[in-house]
Amino acid sequence: MIRKALEHGDGILRLAPAWVPRSFCIPGKRIKLHHDDYYAFGANRGGIDERWLSSTTKADNGPLTTPDEGLSYVVFEDGGKVNKFLLLDAVAELGADLLGAGMWEKYGKWPIYSKFFDNRAPLPHHLHHDEKHAKMVGQEPKPEAYYFSPHMNNYGAEFPYTFFGLEPGTTKADARHCLEIWNQGDNHITDISKAYRLELGTGWYVPPGVLHAPGSLCTYEPQWASDVFAMFQSLVSEVPIAWEFLVKNVPEDKREDLDFIVGLLDWETNVDPSFKAHYFRPPVPVRPVGEMEAEGYLEKWITYGNPYFAAKELWVLPGRTVKIHDAGAYGFIMVQGHGTVSKWPVETPSRIRFGQLTSDEFFVSAKAAVDGVTIHNPSTTDPIVMLKHFGPHPDAPQ
DSSP states (O other), rough: OHHHHHHHHHTTTEEOEEEETTOOOOOOOOBBBTOOOOTOGGGGGGGGEEEESSSSSSSOOOOOOOOOTTTOEEEEETTEEEEEEEHHHHHHHTTTHHHHHHHHHHHOOOOEEEEEEEEEOHHHHHHOHHHHHHHHOOOOOOOOEOOOGGOOOSSSSOOOOOSSOOOOOHHHHHHHHHHTTGSSSOOOOGGGGGEEEOOOOOOEETTTTOOOOSSSEEEOOHHHEEOEEEOOOOOEETTTTTTTTTTTOOOGGGTTTEEEHHHHOOOSHTTTHHHHHEEEEEEEESSSHHHHHTTTTEEEEEEOSSSSSSEEEEOTTTTTTEOOOOOOOEEEEEOEEEEEEEEEEEEOSSBBBTTOSSEEEEEHHHHHHHHHHEEEOOOOOOEEEEEEESOTTTOOOO
């Protein structure tokens, strides 16, 4: 069935939405989920504030996590019957036929995924582990990137600012003190950090080991295939954060070792006085804008400058048909418009019920990407806009 689905789709697989709740988050309600369905996993699980895209990574949401939480399903309609199977299983079965020989030989898996993160308030100041510390608990490291899509943000919610790293001159003793006073309420970790106002149409790259407290814009997040983290902030929007969220990915014998926990920080990067110059990511056109417009499209890099993943935003102008070539496999999500991608009808829903199938998310095999994907926009007024997430990409600006 998996091979038949790939052949039937001309090398492109249709994906179903993968919704993920977080017990410590309040949904911002900008990811198009029906208003009655934000607590579809149960109120005890928290609200749904994430949609995972092209995911072969299972969410790590504690003992109540469902068996397939965070995993993308492929949808294949055959003979009037709707079949579903995990993208994870498709990767295992197809290997290089889906991902390309280079990626399959190097990683033996689809090594990234993306998501829409949609929280009404900021997240706690936290980090994702580097390779050394992630391996201690059997996990992968997690670099990640942000893009603030204008199409996904009709309002900024409570705090559209993100703290990154620590103020230059901060000492490890300062950070340790914030852990010492954890149970006194606000541990004041953001007092020794710096917040940046988030700009629509731009993004950031966040290496492992760097503290960050994502602001309240709905965020498109390409990232490495991992769900490892450590929360360093004890109180956010007057909501206490349990110590367990700090140490859930710390070895059992180190969960009260404050020096070890502070050691999770990539110290030099956290106190980098030129942090924005190194990690802010304004969009970069893929080609000269005039040339692309003449051919009927606009495309720009929105995630780049790292060895792990890349992303593009593609616009196909009204009434135009284009053929787009890429260097490797990728997933994409529609954020505006309708039309066709290869033989597939694509459309951007305005509201989605939990469990409903859509035609807004797909996965493009390496061969189809290299050969070129034909996109037709039948509208006379509305552009097609999609976000495309890749693994390591040879053409991305460095």
